[in-house]
Amino acid sequence: MENSSTPPVDERVKSQPFFAKLMQRPELGAIAGVILVVIFFSITADGSMFSLSGFMNFMSPASQLGILAIGAALLMIGGEFDLSIGSMVAFAGLFFAVCVINWGLPLAVAIPLTFVFAGCVGAINGTIVIRSGLPSFIVTLAFLFILRGLSLVGLKAATGGSTQLRGVRDATETDWLTPFFSGDAFPGLFAWLAENGWVETFKNGTPKVPGIPVEILWFVVITLLATYVLLRTPAGNWVFAAGGDTTAASNSGVPVTRVKISLFMLTACCAALVAIITVIDAGSTDARRGFQKEFEAIIAAVIGGCLLTGGYGSAIGAFFGAIIFGMVVIGLTYTDFDQDWFQVFLGGMLLIAVLFNNAIRKRVTGER
Amino acid sequence: MTDDGTFHHGDATGAAPIVEMKNIEKHFGNIIALAGVSFDVRPGECHCLLGDNGAGKSTFIKTMSGVHKPTKGEILFEGKPMSFSTPRDAMEAGIATVFQDLAMIPLMSVTRNFFMGREPTKGKGLLKRFDIDYANEVTMVEMRKMGINLRGPDQAVGTLSGGERQTVAIARAVHFGAKVLILDEPTSALGVRQTSNVLATIDKVRNQGIGVVFISHNVRHALAVGDRFTVLNRGQTLGTAKRGDISPEELQDLMAGGQEMAALEGSLGGTV
Numbered sequence: 188m189e190n191s192s193t194p195p196v197d198e199r200v201k202s203q204p205f206f207a208k209l210m211q212r213p214e215l216g217a218i219a220g221v222i223l224v225v226i227f228f229s230i231t232a233d234g235s236m237f238s239l240s241g242f243m244n245f246m247s248p249a250s251q252l253g254i255l256a257i258g259a260a261l262l263m264i265g266g267e268f269d270l271s272i273g274s275m276v277a278f279a280g281l282f283f284a285v286c287v288i289n290w291g292l293p294l295a296v297a298i299p300l301t302f303v304f305a306g307c308v309g310a311i312n313g314t315i316v317i318r319s320g321l322p323s324f325i326v327t328l329a330f331l332f333i334l335r336g337l338s339l340v341g342l343k344a345a346t347g348g349s350t351q352l353r354g355v356r357d358a359t360e361t362d363w364l365t366p367f368f369s370g371d372a373f374p375g376l377f378a379w380l381a382e383n384g385w386v387e388t389f390k391n392g393t394p395k396v397p398g399i400p401v402e403i404l405w406f407v408v409i410t411l412l413a414t415y416v417l418l419r420t421p422a423g424n425w426v427f428a429a430g431g432d433t434t435a436a437s438n439s440g441v442p443v444t445r446v447k448i449s450l451f452m453l454t455a456c457c458a459a460l461v462a463i464i465t466v467i468d469a470g471s472t473d474a475r476r477g478f479q480k481e482f483e484a485i486i487a488a489v490i491g492g493c494l495l496t497g498g499y500g501s502a503i504g505a506f507f508g509a510i511i512f513g514m515v516v517i518g519l520t521y522t523d524f525d526q527d528w529f530q531v532f533l534g535g536m537l538l539i540a541v542l543f544n545n546a547i548r549k550r551v552t553g554e555r
Numbered sequence: 556m557t558d559d560g561t562f563h564h565g566d567a568t569g570a571a572p573i574v575e576m577k578n579i580e581k582h583f584g585n586i587i588a589l590a591g592v593s594f595d596v597r598p599g600e601c602h603c604l605l606g607d608n609g610a611g612k613s614t615f616i617k618t619m620s621g622v623h624k625p626t627k628g629e630i631l632f633e634g635k636p637m638s639f640s641t642p643r644d645a646m647e648a649g650i651a652t653v654f655q656d657l658a659m660i661p662l663m664s665v666t667r668n669f670f671m672g673r674e675p676t677k678g679k680g681l682l683k684r685f686d687i688d689y690a691n692e693v694t695m696v697e698m699r700k701m702g703i704n705l706r707g708p709d710q711a712v713g714t715l716s717g718g719e720r721q722t723v724a725i726a727r728a729v730h731f732g733a734k735v736l737i738l739d740e741p742t743s744a745l746g747v748r749q750t751s752n753v754l755a756t757i758d759k760v761r762n763q764g765i766g767v768v769f770i771s772h773n774v775r776h777a778l779a780v781g782d783r784f785t786v787l788n789r790g791q792t793l794g795t796a797k798r799g800d801i802s803p804e805e806l807q808d809l810m811a812g813g814q815e816m817a818a819l820e821g822s823l824g825g826t827v
Contacts, residue, residue, distance in 0.1 A: 431662050
């Protein structure tokens with residue numbers, strides 16, 4: 188009987204319609220948000236926003252934020268916060284620039300060194316949180332100021348009094364690794380598309396969009412990797428378990444401490460990647476780099492369906508959360524609205540997302 | 556459960572005990588939580604540990620499952636002296652404990668809870684990944700064996716009833732090769748129907764040759780499935796009785812540790 192192909196159905200369990208199943212996906216809110224924002228801007232904004240160049244225009248800042256948001260989302264699913272990622276961008280940027288300019292290291296050394304450095308700072312963050320048992324909110328809030336302050340002090344020390352360190356472009360221009368972290372990818376492809384008249388071109392025949400900005404590729408690759416790890420590896424299960432209930436997870440043999448500290452390190456490395464990309468791109472670093480990005484990243488993760496209490500969320504959601512962000516920031520310039528509506532919009536989105544997530548959580552846990 | 560509605564009680568008197576605990580004492584500072592407890596469990600039996608609140612039940616099972624180290628006394632596992640330093644050690648030896656909080660995460664699916672910390676993998680090196688199809692299949696099969704039909708393996712544990720969650724926890728312990736299953740008050744928060752489901756699950760587990768330690772303060776639940784009964788009172792065992800050798804009233808009195816219970820029960824018409 189137990190081997191029959193159709194298992195007996197419990198008559199008390201209603202079969203779920205497709206829509207109800209869809210409602211339980213954590214990324215649903217963010218996808219719905221993207222659709223709403225697209226509808227909003229297709230009505231109000233200039234048509235060029237949704238041209239290829241307009242798309243690259245809003246995807247570029249969305250990617251820089253999104254890389255941070257994916258890290259923040261994984262950490263939130265693991266049940267912790269990191270408010271220091273914005274400052275970490277500045278601090279890692281400083282370290283990277285000092286490596287390249289003051290020490291004259293090639294990128295092949297400077298980049299791994301920056302990641303190791305960021306990973307160590309993340310590990311310090313994580314270790315303090317885990318060992319002390321204090322809320323990560325308060326520990327990383329302290330690091331928000333510590334790292335921002337250290338970036339300022341360090342910049343002045345490295346430059347002899349300035350809060351901006353220039354000259355990264357000259358130092359990296361000829362390095363073979365630069366194209367992986369700056370500029371546009373696949374220029375040949377876009378030139379070929381332009382020749383055939385499939386993409387918009389300037390009068391002289393060069394394509395309006397010379398290639399895909401590399402940060403967009405990084406963003407997509409990191410999202411896919413994070414999703415794979417979360418859904419298809421034991422480590423992903425441990426992240427959900429550690430965030431869902433620390434005691435239950437460690438009683439079941441999940442190495443909770445290791446998982447959480449690794450997540451802090453990962454988040455710091457995401458910040459370091461954004462620092463490297465933006466510093467090479469701008470050719471300089473300054474102390475305000477990454478300012479308030481920690482809040483924007485957490486907001487993108489929350490819009491993407493992560494619960495503030497941990498144990499639930501998705502990287503795909505954070506991906507779309509960051510895209511909503513980029514579309515709003517850049518999209519407003521295509522409309523007649525005052526740019527400063529941006530913050531109002533941001534707060535509103537956050538509020539709606541939290542209310543929505545709360546309802547979803549009740550549905551999933553069967554709370555009434 | 557069998558057709559006539561009664562359980563086949565294990566007759567394990569001949570078998571050697573899997574775990575034997577001799578004169579266990581446990582002191583916390585100047586508090587003597589356990590003052591000489593002896594207890595053993597044999598394969599295929601359900602040994603009930605009864606006691607009122609504060610009798611030392613929780614301390615005792617925590618000692619048995621490796622959370623606490625006994626101050627004095629000896630633990631024999633399959634005849635050899637054993638000392639567990641962590642719950643993980645005990646788990647690996649085959650002593651699985653289902654605590655009251657069940658170690659379940661409501662937001663996660665049944666499959667993810669079932670394999671939490673022990674995920675099956677496929678592939679090698681960088682491609683080593685969580686074998687979710689196999690995990691889903693095992694979960695559905697194991698749950699069906701215990702008489703629970705899930706809507707799907709991705710159903711969140713939060714949507715299950717208390718009795719079903721208890722069953723998931725038991726099925727998980729059995730699947731991962733438990734020789735001894737310690738159940739900490741599995742029926743204390745359940746309704747009538749769910750309680751009988753859990754008791755039926757205990758019966759199924761026992762029939763697989765696993766020794767079950769059933770901790771309860773409810774004599775009726777214990778008598779429904781138990782083969783032997785040990786009463787714990789004020790940190791000491793008051794003796795072990797076999798099924799049929801002791802009446803519910805005697806058990807109740809032993810647990811309460813005195814005669815005043817008889818008077819109280821009289822005034823309540825024997826309903827406690």
